[in-house]
Amino acid sequence: MASQLRLRSALALVTGAGGGIGRAVSVRLAAEGAAVAACDLDGAAARETVRLLGGPGSEEGAPCGAHAAFQADVSETRAVRRLLEQVQACFSRPPSVVVSCAGITRDEFLLHMSEDDWDRVIAVNLKGIFLVNQAAAQALVSSGCPGSIINISSIVGKVGNMGQTNYAASKAGVIGLTQTAAREFGRHGIRCNSVLPGFIKTPMIQKVPQKVLDKVTGMIPMGRVGDPEGGLFM
Numbered sequence: 001m002a003s004q005l006r007l008r009s010a011l012a013l014v015t016g017a018g019g020g021i022g023r024a025v026s027v028r029l030a031a032e033g034a035a036v037a038a039c040d041l042d043g044a045a046a047r048e049t050v051r052l053l054g055g056p057g058s059e060e061g062a063p064c065g066a067h068a069a070f071q072a073d074v075s076e077t078r079a080v081r082r083l084l085e086q087v088q089a090c091f092s093r094p095p096s097v098v099v100s101c102a103g104i105t106r107d108e109f110l111l112h113m114s115e116d117d118w119d120r121v122i123a124v125n126l127k128g129i130f131l132v133n134q135a136a137a138q139a140l141v142s143s144g145c146p147g148s149i150i151n152i153s154s155i156v157g158k159v160g161n162m163g164q165t166n167y168a169a170s171k172a173g174v175i176g177l178t179q180t181a182a183r184e185f186g187r188h189g190i191r192c193n194s195v196l197p198g199f200i201k202t203p204m205i206q207k208v209p210q211k212v213l214d215k216v217t218g219m220i221p222m223g224r225v226g227d228p229e230g231g232l233f234m
């Protein structure tokens with residue numbers, strides 16, 4: 001029961017909260033007592049996450065309750081600034097926990113990859129984390145509040161993956177950004193860490209050819225991909 005109250009005074013901003021990992025993160029944070037600001041490019045998906053958390057605010061334009069949904073494109077500077085303003089207006093404080101889950105893939109071999117597919121993946125997966133980290137940290141520093149920022153990278157950012165030069169570069173960039181932000185933010189009482197999952201069963205991996213999934217799964221000691229809820233004891 002004690003763990004239920006571990007985050008009772010925390011306000012958590014989760015981007016990509018309408019997706020597989022972001023929704024699971026939101027559910028877990030709420031279960032441990034946090035108020036959740038669920039943000040996604042897909043506003044309806046963010047509202048569905050809030051509905052699952054059982055909070056008011058799941059309807060568009062509904063008043064903020066224990067949890068609230070927000071629509072924003074993390075790759076857009078003005079959208080991210082507006083997001084942090086809206087979250088603070090809704091909850092009267094900056095988020096003390098920020099989990100950056102928003103991300104995309106546009107897989108293709110480098111020989112054939114379009115510039116647009118490169119640009120879009122870097123914009124969402126790397127620049128999006130730059131914008132959210134900066135806006136959240138600025139809000140925390142100006143209010144003198146400590147915080148914890150968690151950026152979702154990928155094992156691909158460390159070991160690479162065929163068909164993902166854009167994605168791998170973006171996720172490697174997230175690692176370097178996080179390590180540097182941690183050095184800069186520490187003096188302000190803000191922790192900054194990245195997580196590097198392997199394959200997790202979410203909509204993101206639905207486009208992966210089965211022959212590739214079979215290949216990679218064969219290298220995973222458990223013999224299966226992970227699930228967003230963690231499934232530690234399954």
Ligand SMILES: CCCCCCCCCCCCC[C@@H](O)CC(=O)SCCNC(=O)CCNC(=O)[C@H](O)C(C)(C)COP(=O)(O)OP(=O)(O)OC[C@H]1O[C@@H](n2cnc3c(N)ncnc32)[C@H](O)[C@@H]1OP(=O)(O)O
Nearest residue numbers: 105107108109154156159161162163198199204205209212
């Ligand atoms: C510490 C140990 C690590 C070991 C390495 C593990 C790295 C992989 C783990 C990744 C986990 C995290 C993923 C996570 O961050 C979320 C995602 O990013 S989900 C999306 C992941 N994307 C991919 O894995 C790319 C899959 N490939 C494709 O989508 C297509 O192949 C594509 C690149 C679009 C090209 O399609 P096309 O039709 O042109 O070619 P084929 O699909 O026929 O492929 C040609 C041959 O290449 C082989 N291939 C393709 N991708 C991979 C791959 N990622 N790994 C290994 N082999 C790959 C494919 O099997 C074909 O081989 P063959 O000619 O023998 O049939």
Ligand SMILES: NC(=O)c1ccc[n+]([C@@H]2O[C@H](COP(=O)([O-])OP(=O)(O)OC[C@H]3O[C@@H](n4cnc5c(N)ncnc54)[C@H](O)[C@@H]3O)[C@@H](O)[C@H]2O)c1
Nearest residue numbers: 016018019020021041073074102103154197199200202204
């Ligand atoms: N699923 C995996 O195997 C895996 C492994 C390692 C890392 N990751 C990373 O975890 C994070 C979450 O991935 P997931 O598996 O839950 O994917 P998902 O596709 O289920 O969810 C991603 C969410 O991000 C949202 N999003 C996309 N672009 C956005 C933007 N510009 N602004 C705001 N929101 C945006 C989508 O609408 C979606 O709801 C991603 O950063 C992904 O790269 C996933």
